[in-house]
Amino acid sequence: MAKKKRRSMLYIPGNNPAMIQQAGVYGCDAVLLDLEDAVALNQKDAARILVRNMIQTVNFYNTEVCVRVNNMHTPFGLADLEEIVPLQPDNIRFPKTETVEDVREFMKEVRRIESEHGIEEPGMTIHVMIETAKGVANVYDIAAADPRIDAITIGGQDLTADMGIIKTPDGVGIDYARKRIVMAGKAYNLDVLDTVFADVNDEEGLREETEYIKKIGFAGKALINPRQVDVVHEVFNPTENEVRKAYRVYSEFIKNKNAGIGVFAIDGKMVDAPVVQRAITVLEYANIDLKEIEKSVR
Amino acid sequence: MKNAIGVEIPEFIEGLGKLEPYQGVWKSIIEDEVPATNISRTLKAKKPHTSKVCDNLEVAIKKCNPFNGMTVTFHHHLRGGDHVLMATIKILDQLGIKDITLASSSLTSAHDGLVPYVENGMITKIFTSGIRGQLGEIISKGKLKYPAIIHSHGGRVRDFLTGRIKPDLSVLAAASADEEGNATGAYGPSAFGSMGYADIDARYSKNVIIVTDNLVEYPCVPCTIRQHFIDFVVQVDSIGDASKIASGTTRITNSPMDLRIAKIAASVIEHSGLFKNGMSFQVGAGGASLAVAKFLREDMKRKDIKGSFMIGGVTSYGVDMLNEGLFQSIFDVQSFDAAVSTSVLNNPNHIEITCDQYANANNCGSMTNKLDVVVLGALEVDVDFNVNVITGASGEIRGASGGHSDTASGASLTVIVCPSFRGRLPIIQNRVHTVVTPGESVDVIVTERGVCVNPSKPNLAAALKKAGITVVDIRDLKKEVEKMTGVPAEKKLGEKIVALVEYRDGTIIDVIYNVENLS
Numbered sequence: 001m002a003k004k005k006r007r008s009m010l011y012i013p014g015n016n017p018a019m020i021q022q023a024g025v026y027g028c029d030a031v032l033l034d035l036e037d038a039v040a041l042n043q044k045d046a047a048r049i050l051v052r053n054m055i056q057t058v059n060f061y062n063t064e065v066c067v068r069v070n071n072m073h074t075p076f077g078l079a080d081l082e083e084i085v086p087l088q089p090d091n092i093r094f095p096k097t098e099t100v101e102d103v104r105e106f107m108k109e110v111r112r113i114e115s116e117h118g119i120e121e122p123g124m125t126i127h128v129m130i131e132t133a134k135g136v137a138n139v140y141d142i143a144a145a146d147p148r149i150d151a152i153t154i155g156g157q158d159l160t161a162d163m164g165i166i167k168t169p170d171g172v173g174i175d176y177a178r179k180r181i182v183m184a185g186k187a188y189n190l191d192v193l194d195t196v197f198a199d200v201n202d203e204e205g206l207r208e209e210t211e212y213i214k215k216i217g218f219a220g221k222a223l224i225n226p227r228q229v230d231v232v233h234e235v236f237n238p239t240e241n242e243v244r245k246a247y248r249v250y251s252e253f254i255k256n257k258n259a260g261i262g263v264f265a266i267d268g269k270m271v272d273a274p275v276v277q278r279a280i281t282v283l284e285y286a287n288i289d290l291k292e293i294e295k296s297v298r
Numbered sequence: 299m300k301n302a303i304g305v306e307i308p309e310f311i312e313g314l315g316k317l318e319p320y321q322g323v324w325k326s327i328i329e330d331e332v333p334a335t336n337i338s339r340t341l342k343a344k345k346p347h348t349s350k351v352c353d354n355l356e357v358a359i360k361k362c363n364p365f366n367g368m369t370v371t372f373h374h375h376l377r378g379g380d381h382v383l384m385a386t387i388k389i390l391d392q393l394g395i396k397d398i399t400l401a402s403s404s405l406t407s408a409h410d411g412l413v414p415y416v417e418n419g420m421i422t423k424i425f426t427s428g429i430r431g432q433l434g435e436i437i438s439k440g441k442l443k444y445p446a447i448i449h450s451h452g453g454r455v456r457d458f459l460t461g462r463i464k465p466d467l468s469v470l471a472a473a474s475a476d477e478e479g480n481a482t483g484a485y486g487p488s489a490f491g492s493m494g495y496a497d498i499d500a501r502y503s504k505n506v507i508i509v510t511d512n513l514v515e516y517p518c519v520p521c522t523i524r525q526h527f528i529d530f531v532v533q534v535d536s537i538g539d540a541s542k543i544a545s546g547t548t549r550i551t552n553s554p555m556d557l558r559i560a561k562i563a564a565s566v567i568e569h570s571g572l573f574k575n576g577m578s579f580q581v582g583a584g585g586a587s588l589a590v591a592k593f594l595r596e597d598m599k600r601k602d603i604k605g606s607f608m609i610g611g612v613t614s615y616g617v618d619m620l621n622e623g624l625f626q627s628i629f630d631v632q633s634f635d636a637a638v639s640t641s642v643l644n645n646p647n648h649i650e651i652t653c654d655q656y657a658n659a660n661n662c663g664s665m666t667n668k669l670d671v672v673v674l675g676a677l678e679v680d681v682d683f684n685v686n687v688i689t690g691a692s693g694e695i696r697g698a699s700g701g702h703s704d705t706a707s708g709a710s711l712t713v714i715v716c717p718s719f720r721g722r723l724p725i726i727q728n729r730v731h732t733v734v735t736p737g738e739s740v741d742v743i744v745t746e747r748g749v750c751v752n753p754s755k756p757n758l759a760a761a762l763k764k765a766g767i768t769v770v771d772i773r774d775l776k777k778e779v780e781k782m783t784g785v786p787a788e789k790k791l792g793e794k795i796v797a798l799v800e801y802r803d804g805t806i807i808d809v810i811y812n813v814e815n816l817s
Contacts, residue, residue, distance in 0.1 A: 021782060022555060022746065025555075025558060025746040025747055026554060026558055026746075027558070057782075058782070059778070059781075225554060226554035226555075226557075226558065227552070227554050227557060230561070
């Protein structure tokens with residue numbers, strides 16, 4: 001099965017029923033139902049109940065559903081888990097993860113709740129958010145801390161606050177963190193997802209930032225407005241030329257594989273396993289079924 | 299008697315006469331002789347070198363010999379900023395005139411002041427393409443003596459030509475005019491662009507008064523309304539509130555939902571088979587429908603498509619597309635913002651047209667018949683693709699027929715854009731409360747949750763599916779939405795007919811009953 005795309009992950013405040021019921025129609029790859037920063041302290045209970053109910057009733061179509069719970073060190077974290085874990089959304093996102101111990105602590109609770117609800121083969125995966133300098137320092141260990149972690153993400157606003165700097169449009173203050181988190185994620189085959197771009201009216205700024213984070217290895221970006229979806233997809237989607245090239249590489253790869261040949265050349269350039277892997281990634285982003293290519297080659 | 303969509307139509311209504319039931323989009327036009335008799339223009343005479351200019355509107359109106367039972371007509375180019383209609387009605391009231399038939403091309407929130415005149419019986423009949431606000435409420439409650447006639451823009455012209463509307467006095471606001479009554483909307487402090495709706499009034503009314511706040515040296519050129527139709531000219535301090543008439547430029551909506559729907563609609567157009575050089579196009583001025591133009595503009599640039607013409611109500615967004623060379627020309631019956639007025643005035647490819655040329659079903663050159671693609675909004679749609687743009691959730695009159703049915707009938711592809719629900723109300727019904735545009739003339743309904751294609755267009759459905767567009771059966775979509783919203787209770791209606799919806803060929807397509815418990 002093709003790897004799930006996470007180009008666009010749209011934050012929806014957990015206390016906004018109108019937005020939640022429409023979350024699946026905007027064409028984003030994932031929705032992030034937020035119980036944390038988007039919800040005021042006096043709305044935490046209402047948001048938790050609303051998200052719990054709407055996960056069970058709203059059609060999110062093919063959109064991946066992730067719930068961002070509150071940190072376990074707040075009065076709300078455990079209560080969030082008690083309500084959300086039994087529903088097994090596609091993923092739960094843990095904010096402000098700083099240490100391996102943090103991961104162990106919340107995973108212990110996750111597994112306990114799953115066990116209590118008789119969930120023997122949980123499909124829900126875990127996203128960890130790195131939002132502090134300490135988290136950045138420990139990110140390699142965090143990435144490896146639990147096999148259910150399948151994505152790691154940077155929270156730019158909290159990180160700059162923790163670092164005592166201002167988040168600038170060029171992102172220079174969090175550049176090291178971005179790259180370190182990418183490398184940790186890549187080391188453990190995790191999706192690495194970028195922070196939000198706060199100015200919803202600055203389409204060009206969003207495009208520039210997305211082009212940059214794509215170049216350094218992010219798989220996608222968190223969004224705060226559905227209007228940001230198209231720009232991010234345009235950046236992450238391969239161009240027609242890229243797709244044609246990838247199609248050719250994969251077709252030749254299958255032909256050569258069938259003939260027992262591992263390494264071959266196209267237009268004089270060597271094609272080996274990494275080149276094939278890149279071609280597969282491009283084709284998957286273009287929604288092209290690899291099996292169809294394999295059939296056509298036969 | 300029942301019409302072709304199963305609505306029971308009275309054969310006769312006192313004060314309005316015999317009614318003809320709707321038979322189908324083209325049936326009466328194709329199969330019948332041109333129904334009714336043409337009326338001829340009123341003969342008028344004026345001695346050389348006498349002045350038409352009157353000191354004020356009251357003087358001009360008195361010179362027109364107003365009488366009980368007369369028909370007074372207006373255009374609605376001043377939209378929500380209009381002061382001329384209400385000023386005229388007040389004068390007629392002061393003169394003791396009663397039993398007036400009001401025939402304004404549309405009525406807006408600027409005309410809430412009509413309420414007491416309807417309630418006291420001074421105004422007894424209304425012909426118009428749109429009714430909103432408090433006026434819509436009291437008509438819905440049955441306060442107008444005879445049922446209002448809701449016609450389309452094209453239908454209004456037809457009603458003048460057949461004598462259904464017999465204009466005795468037309469008071470026409472102009473942004474600039476001269477002493478003879480040559481008049482324009484394109485320049486002046488209250489510029490509003492095209493005067494397309496006013497042409498028929500000027501040509502056929504027994505008495506025509508031009509009212510302007512910018513009396514210019516003779517001759518007023520270029521002009522739309524010509525002097526040989528005009529009886530009197532009045533200069534006033536202001537024809538209306540300029541900020542509500544036409545201001546600035548039109549902005550595309552920021553609503554993510556409208557943008558999402560618009561993007562899907564643009565994709566439908568792109569894969570309809572009509573997206574090619576020479577395409578003609580019309581789009582509404584608000585919300586999701588205008589936003590379709592944004593995405594179509596991008597698609598046209600990307601694929602190097604050059605369209606033929608745009609028509610209809612024109613926004614600055616359309617003007618931008620004209621100036622970028624994406625279309626050869628604009629045919630403008632109504633302009634929506636100040637930037638459009640400038641374009642009407644200065645760009646020879648921005649052509650002001652009359653409503654007759656725009657949308658009259660009973661002529662041989664209606665622009666809507668040349669239209670490839672139109673994108674329109676809806677208050678409600680139903681599983682037979684009928685569209686309601688006139689009555690709201692409680693059955694109250696609160697919208698406008700406008701050019702909806704005119705353009706839908708002529709366009710090769712009619713696209714309706716609407717959310718699948720608003721607030722808690724599902725938009726797709728078993729039957730819309732009021733049919734304005736029949737499903738026979740609607741091809742596609744685009745919602746955020748999928749695209750419904752009229753079963754009469756299977757090839758279109760196949761083409762859209764092939765392009766990866768989510769095509770859903772309209773009944774399935776209705777069920778899906780009702781899972782969230784529930785099924786609304788039946789509207790509680792009275793038994794009094796308060797309005798008739800006249801199709802563009804003069805037949806009656808639907809009947810609106812009074813609403814008893816309108817809050």
